[in-house]
Amino acid sequence: GNSVTQMEGPVTLSEEAFLTINCTYTATGYPSLFWYVQYPGEGLQLLLKATKADDKGSNKGFEATYRKETTSFHLEKGSVQVSDSAVYFCAHLDSSYKLIFGSGTRLLVRP
Amino acid sequence: NAGVTQTPKFQVLKTGQSMTLQCAQDMNHNSMYWYRQDPGMGLRLIYYSASEGTTDKGEVPNGYNVSRLNKREFSLRLESAAPSQTSVYFCASSGEGQKNIQYFGAGTRLSVL
Numbered sequence: 001g002n003s004v005t006q007m008e009g010p011v012t013l014s015e016e017a018f019l020t021i022n023c024t025y026t027a028t029g030y031p032s033l034f035w036y037v038q039y040p041g042e043g044l045q046l047l048l049k050a051t052k053a054d055d056k057g058s059n060k061g062f063e064a065t066y067r068k069e070t071t072s073f074h075l076e077k078g079s080v081q082v083s084d085s086a087v088y089f090c091a092h093l094d095s096s097y098k099l100i101f102g103s104g105t106r107l108l109v110r111p
Numbered sequence: 112n113a114g115v116t117q118t119p120k121f122q123v124l125k126t127g128q129s130m131t132l133q134c135a136q137d138m139n140h141n142s143m144y145w146y147r148q149d150p151g152m153g154l155r156l157i158y159y160s161a162s163e164g165t166t167d168k169g170e171v172p173n174g175y176n177v178s179r180l181n182k183r184e185f186s187l188r189l190e191s192a193a194p195s196q197t198s199v200y201f202c203a204s205s206g207e208g209q210k211n212i213q214y215f216g217a218g219t220r221l222s223v224l
Contacts, residue, residue, distance in 0.1 A: 004153075032211045043115070043201055043215035044154070051211070089153060093211050097142065097161075098169070101153035 002027045006090045006102035013080055013109050021075040021105045023064075023090035031092040033057075033066055033073040034099070038087045047075075047088070080109045113137055117202050117216035124192045124223045132187040132219050134202030142205045143185035144169075144213065145177060147198040154201065160185055192223045 006023045013019060025033065032051045036044040048057030050066040050073065057064050062077045073090060090102040118133045136143065141162045146154040146169075156169030158177040166177050174196060176188045185204075189196060199220050203213040 034211075036215075041217075043217045044203075045215070046212055049211070097205070097211065098144075098156055098159065099154075099213060101155075103151055103153040 002031075002092070002094050002100045004090050004092060004100055004102035006088075006105050008103075009087075009106040011105060011107050013107070015082055015109055015111055016079045017109075019075070019077040019080045019084075019107065021088055021090075021107070023073045023075065023102060025071050025073065025090070025092045025100075027071075027092055027100075028095065030068060031094065033064070034091045034093070035062070035064055035073070035075050036089040036091060036101075038089065038104070040086070044089060080107070082109045082111055085109045115202055115204055115214050115216035117200075117219050119219060120217065121220050122222070124189075124221065126193060126223060128192050129188070129190050130192065131189075132200055132202075132221075133184070134186065134216060135184045136202075136204040136214070137183065138204060138206060138214065139182070140204035140206040140214075141182070143179065144203040144205075145175075145185070145187045146201045146203065147171065147196075148201060148218070149198050157187065157200075192221075194223045197221060197223045 003026045034049045035047040037047045048059040050057040053068040091099045144159040145157040160179040163182045202216045205213045
């Protein structure tokens with residue numbers, strides 16, 4: 001069945017470090033892929049998305065590339081800030097337009 | 112533009128009590144969703160409504176009922192709350208032109224004692 005697997009956290013980094021959060025998915029066909037971010041005490045916000053193979057989604061310095069060969073959509077940022085501390089969710093859209101979420105990865109960035 | 116509004120933000124219930132979580136969106140979206148978020152499990156879909164007048168079960172519908180009151184509002188009801196329903200509940204909506212983007216409310220934190 002459809003599923004999303006992402007690395008367990010928490011991921012703890014110092015400010016300006018490089019970030020990678022891994023995400024792989026299982027799905028039929030080539031679904032749209034998403035990264036959502038949840039800041040403390042808030043709902044989820046769309047961070048970036050990619051709708052077809054080899055697309056690169058980007059926003060606020062974050063990037064992720066849709067890799068159909070490896071069924072992956074890893075999130076990267078070259079230099080994290082304290083304000084990036086949040087929980088990050090990878091997700092894909094199933095054929096009924098329902099989102100399938102990973103379990104979330106908490107990122108803690110220390111000054 | 113308020114987006115998706117959920118009420119209440121916090122609620123404590125005793126086992127067996129009932130309550131309704133309210134959700135409203137002002138983006139003229141057709142589709143609305145209810146999720147629950149539990150530690151280490153991401154978000155799981157409880158119910159969704161693809162359009163006014165229709166509702167469908169998601170991954171974890173047991174113990175819940177929903178009502179799509181009109182295009183704006185989609186409520187979630189717990190008839191007899193159980194401790195296993197302690198969770199954070201999120202409502203979301205998506206529009207016809209952008210079915211692949213969901214907009215979320217700030218959540219309702221529910222504790223069932």
